[in-house]
Amino acid sequence: MxxxxxxxxxxxxxxxxxxxxxxxxxxxxxxxxxxxxxxxxxxxxxxxxxxxxxxxxxxxxxxxxxxxxxxxxxxxxxxxxxxxxxxxxxQLLYRLSGLVAPRTTAGRARLAQHSDREVLEDFTKVFAYEDTSVPFDEVGERLSYNGFWLWEVDGQPVSVASLSRSVAGIVRVGLVATPPEHRGHGYAAAVTHHVSQVALEAGNREVLLFTERSNPTSNGIYQRLGYEVVExxxxxxxxxxxxxxxxx
Structure with a gap:
């Protein structure tokens, strides 16, 4: 922020x-x-x-x-x-210790464009702030610095992840989301691995992310990718x- x-x-x-x-x-x-x-x-x-x-x-x-x-x-x-x-x-705060490739899955990553706004809003609406009286265009903010990536299968977006702006060599993975009908195929792991690799290749020294403590699926994904709990x-x-x- x-x-x-x-x-x-x-x-x-x-x-x-x-x-x-x-x-x-x-x-x-x-x-x-x-x-x-x-x-x-x-x-x-x-x-x-x-x-x-x-x-x-x-x-x-x-x-x-x-x-x-x-x-x-x-x-x-x-x-x-x-x-x-x-x-x-x-929540649990994770830090990337050593990036591990996930199992191979169909599809590829693509940098999201402004034309993808509707898809991004649908995918990430679960992350909206509770105080809806205060306008904040989270999707537009991240699009403004090319912060979103989509995972696509046969040209169809099936999962999304983003990176925060980098501050002092620290960047955070966020807004990871997969619609229910596309879950269970490894798409979230694939797109999270991709944005993590992008963050490292950009020269960041720390890659962080948060996840719900009570969500065993997301915690399992991040741990298998090489993230470790900080606090x-x-x-x-x-x-x-x-x-x-x-x-x-």
Missing amino acids: SATIAAGNAPRHPNPPLFGWLSRDGQVGAAILHSRPAPLGLFGLAAADAAELVAVLNNEGRKVDYVNGPVDVVRAFAEAAQRGSEAVDH EQIQMRLSATHQDIRTP
């Missing part, structure tokens, strides 16, 4: 994007990013830092409805905020009053 904001394609929202960092011994030790409708992202913070961050955000008058990051840090943030909280998403992350919705934290 930080690269999207830098490119001038941030979602339009009354609250401007917020960047922050935590300095330790004169060096940046952690960072935050809040660009609605995306949740507040916590990067490198420890659970012990949560109360101080909540105080800073309150002093700035910054309203946070969703927060995302490592499980213990997000729970500490929700507790320090003294608001009700509900876990709405639980568990959770997203929580915060309410107006203090209640017990609920987790899945």
Whole structure:
């Protein structure tokens, strides 16, 4: 999201994007990013830092409805905020260790074009932000820098994957989707392998991706391709009053 904001394609929202960092011994030790409708992202913070961050955000008058990051840090943030909280998403962060080719399957990869927009929107609509009142053209944003690839069989798109903008040699695989009628043939693995190879050939030093912790199919695919779990992350919705934290 930080690269999207830098490119001038941030979602339009009354609250401007917020960047922050935590300095330790004169060096940046952690960072935050809040660009609605995306949740507040916590990067490198420890659970012990949560109360101080909540105080800073309150002093700035910054309203946070969703927060995302490592499980213990997000729970500490929700507790320090003294608001009700509900876990709405639980994911695993993966890093590519060594790319492994998947089993051979029919088809080939093709860089998506603007003429493919309708197909891309149909394939990836499951990833739409929950806050639909805030317009953000995710498909258009990724098409603007040639970030989508389709896997086609006999000219028919059957799966899709994308790459984020590269930041400091780090890129993320995302929006991997295969319609139900095309699943079970290895297309998702094939297109994910392709975009991962593209990322490496572009000179990126880190290739990351997220997947739902509860989805054994996608976790199995990524692990077989050479991705390894870095950490568990959770997203929580915060309410107006203090209640017990609920987790899945």
